[in-house]
Amino acid sequence: MKYFAPKSLEELKDLFLSNHDLNILAGGTDVLPRWQDNPSLKLDVLVDIKKIPELIGIKESETDIKIGALTTVQDLKKSDIIKKHFSSIYEATCQFAGVQIRHRATIAGNICNASPAGDLLPGLYVHNAVIQISGLKGERVVPIHQFITGVGKTILESDEIVVGIVIPKSSIKSLFYKLGLRQSMAISVVNFAIAYEIDENNNWKSLQIAAGSVAPTVIYLKTFTDALFSGSDVDESIQLVDDEISPIDDIRATASYRSKVIKNVLMHIIKEIYVR
Amino acid sequence: MQLIPILTPLKKTGEKSVAKQSYSISLSVNGKLIQADVSADLRLLDYIRYELDLTGAKEVCGEGECGACTIVLDGKTVNSCLILAVEVDGAEITTIEGLSKNGTLNEMQKAFVDHHSVQCGYCIPGMVLSGEQIIKDHEQPLRDTIKEDLSGNICRCTGYQKIVNAIETVANQS
Numbered sequence: 001m002k003y004f005a006p007k008s009l010e011e012l013k014d015l016f017l018s019n020h021d022l023n024i025l026a027g028g029t030d031v032l033p034r035w036q037d038n039p040s041l042k043l044d045v046l047v048d049i050k051k052i053p054e055l056i057g058i059k060e061s062e063t064d065i066k067i068g069a070l071t072t073v074q075d076l077k078k079s080d081i082i083k084k085h086f087s088s089i090y091e092a093t094c095q096f097a098g099v100q101i102r103h104r105a106t107i108a109g110n111i112c113n114a115s116p117a118g119d120l121l122p123g124l125y126v127h128n129a130v131i132q133i134s135g136l137k138g139e140r141v142v143p144i145h146q147f148i149t150g151v152g153k154t155i156l157e158s159d160e161i162v163v164g165i166v167i168p169k170s171s172i173k174s175l176f177y178k179l180g181l182r183q184s185m186a187i188s189v190v191n192f193a194i195a196y197e198i199d200e201n202n203n204w205k206s207l208q209i210a211a212g213s214v215a216p217t218v219i220y221l222k223t224f225t226d227a228l229f230s231g232s233d234v235d236e237s238i239q240l241v242d243d244e245i246s247p248i249d250d251i252r253a254t255a256s257y258r259s260k261v262i263k264n265v266l267m268h269i270i271k272e273i274y275v276r
Numbered sequence: 277m278q279l280i281p282i283l284t285p286l287k288k289t290g291e292k293s294v295a296k297q298s299y300s301i302s303l304s305v306n307g308k309l310i311q312a313d314v315s316a317d318l319r320l321l322d323y324i325r326y327e328l329d330l331t332g333a334k335e336v337c338g339e340g341e342c343g344a345c346t347i348v349l350d351g352k353t354v355n356s357c358l359i360l361a362v363e364v365d366g367a368e369i370t371t372i373e374g375l376s377k378n379g380t381l382n383e384m385q386k387a388f389v390d391h392h393s394v395q396c397g398y399c400i401p402g403m404v405l406s407g408e409q410i411i412k413d414h415e416q417p418l419r420d421t422i423k424e425d426l427s428g429n430i431c432r433c434t435g436y437q438k439i440v441n442a443i444e445t446v447a448n449q450s
Contacts, residue, residue: 003299003316003362025363032319032358033339046316048363074352098428099409101340103352104359184427185341 005048009134009163015047016136016159022047024161026070027104029097030113055108055163058082066132067165069108073120074099076107086167088123088174088193095119095178098185108162114148115187117213121148122193123176125210125218129167135160148217172197172206177265181252188213189253190262192221196273204229209266214245214258221245221266228270238267301365305330306374314361321345321356324371332372332401336430343429346402347371353409355428372401375408383449384408387442395433402429407443417447 006012015022025031025048035043049055055069060081067076076082077093096102096119110120111131124144131147133140136159144165148154156162174195180186191212197205207229209221221244227237247258298313305328314323324330324347333356334344340355347356348370375382381389384407394400403426410417410425417425422443423436431439 001316002297003360005362005365028360028363029340029355029358032360036338043317046360050363097340098343099406099425100343100346100353100355100428101358103349103354184424 001043002045003048004045005051007051007053009052009054012047012049012052012161013136019045021045021158024049024112026050026106026109027072029101029105030109030115049161062169064166064168067107067167069106069162069164071107072103073097073105073107073110074102076120077102085169086123086127086174088126088176088195089120091176092119092123092178092191092193095176095180095184101185107165111144111147111165112154112156112162114150114152114154114217116151116216116218117188117191118218119176119178119188119191119212121218122191122210122212123174124165124167125220126174126193126195126208127167127170127172129165131162132164132166133160134163141166145218145220151216175269177269179261179265187252190214190258190265192262192266194269194273198273202274211245211262214247214262216246219244224266234267234270234274238263241266299362299365301362303364303366304368306370312361316360316362318361319357320347320359320361320364323361324356324369330371330373334398334401336398341430342399343402343406344399346405346429348405348408351412353405353428370405372404375404383446384411384443387446388439391438391442391445393434393438393442399429399431403431403439407439407446410443411447414447417444419444422447 004015006015022045023043025046035041050070057068058071058079058081059066065081065085073093073096083090107120110118129144130141131144135157142155172195174193176193178191179189193210195208199205207225209225210218211221212218221241223244224237224240227240241263242259245259247255249255296315298315300313302311321333321335324333333347335357336342336344338357340358345355345357346353350367375385384404388394388404406426406429410422414421419440422440
């Protein structure tokens with residue numbers, strides 16, 4: 001195994017030019033267990049991006065907030081900016097693994113790992129986060145729901161990395177819900193985030209729901225929210241969720257449990273928001 | 277998941293039988309400056325245990341779930357099983373061995389003794405370091421906050437009450 005720790009994006013690009021099959025290492029909390037479980041997994045060239053200063057820090061502008069790729073989950077949790085503008089993301093950081101993992105795990109790592117159960121993802125989806133990518137061919141920005149394409153799959157090319165995440169500021173409120181088999185250190189059985197605004201007449205002004213662990217990627221529950229938006233009753237429209245999700249049986253729960261539990265909890269929380 | 281028999285020799289990834297490219301790192305461990313040559317696939321936990329003979333940090337799960345390998349890296353608790361030794365070039369590390377001064381236990385360690393917080397002891401180095409992190413992060417932590425922030429450390433003997441009691445005591449003193 002070879003190890004490189006470039007000190008700038010330029011140095012990283014030189015590595016891209018001279019090597020193929022680089023394995024990017026950020027916090028390592030997913031890469032290392034995967035490698036130890038499966039030694040045949042080739043990690044010939046490891047590129048540690050933690051020494052690249054351009055990837056660090058949370059910056060606030062008038063219209064949006066830019067989160068550097070290497071921002072750890074604990075940094076997000078402690079950030080007043082995140083807590084103020086994006087409650088669902090803040091709430092997800094509180095339920096994310098334990099302190100030691102949160103000290104290492106990065107936001108870009110959680111996104112690039114592209115787990116259907118990634119806890120930061122639903123909040124990023126409902127706040128319309130955009131992924132900033134940099135590579136040999138230049139820069140590009142892609143909305144998160146287009147960035148993640150399947151279980152562990154993203155559109156990232158082998159000569160590109162995520163440099164940051166941009167989230168537009170808004171007055172939208174949001175919340176995060178996670179069901180795990182225990183309160184901490186649990187991989188979500190079901191998780192979701194809801195972003196919403198309600199006008200003075202108690203009607204939805206906007207509503208977006210993104211759910212995890214119920215499909216190969218986090219998905220927007222669009223049919224369900226459209227129905228609510230057009231004034232349908234929650235108790236009736238909740239059944240539409242079944243047409244949108246495609247949960248599987250796994251070690252943590254069965255598909256039918258996931259389907260049941262997401263509908264029950266969603267219904268409960270939507271009613272609660274509505275009453276508020 | 278693959279089951280690994282408990283008694284297989286622990287992975288000493290640093291073994292020198294195969295010529296591997298080595299990387300020179302310098303770091304501070306418990307206040308002592310150290311220079312070393314390590315191979316890229318050597319885990320920090322193995323480096324600390326087998327090269328530095330600091331065996332307070334333990335390996336249990338090897339995948340960051342249990343917290344037995346907890347150390348402090350640049351002021352933050354981390355799982356040393358999920359970090360490579362090459363990654364910590366220039367860093368400052370404290371292990372459980374670095375808490376006592378001249379053979380005298382620090383406040384947190386004393387509290388663990390006073391509260392009988394230790395049974396088999398395997399998780400305790402990690403518990404003590406997480407306790408230190410808690411009193412650093414919170415001025416007067418609620419009992420629930422202590423429990424929440426201890427969630428990355430698993431204990432199979434004590435039932436946690438006496439560990440939480442010890443940390444609570446230190447938190448209320450400071």
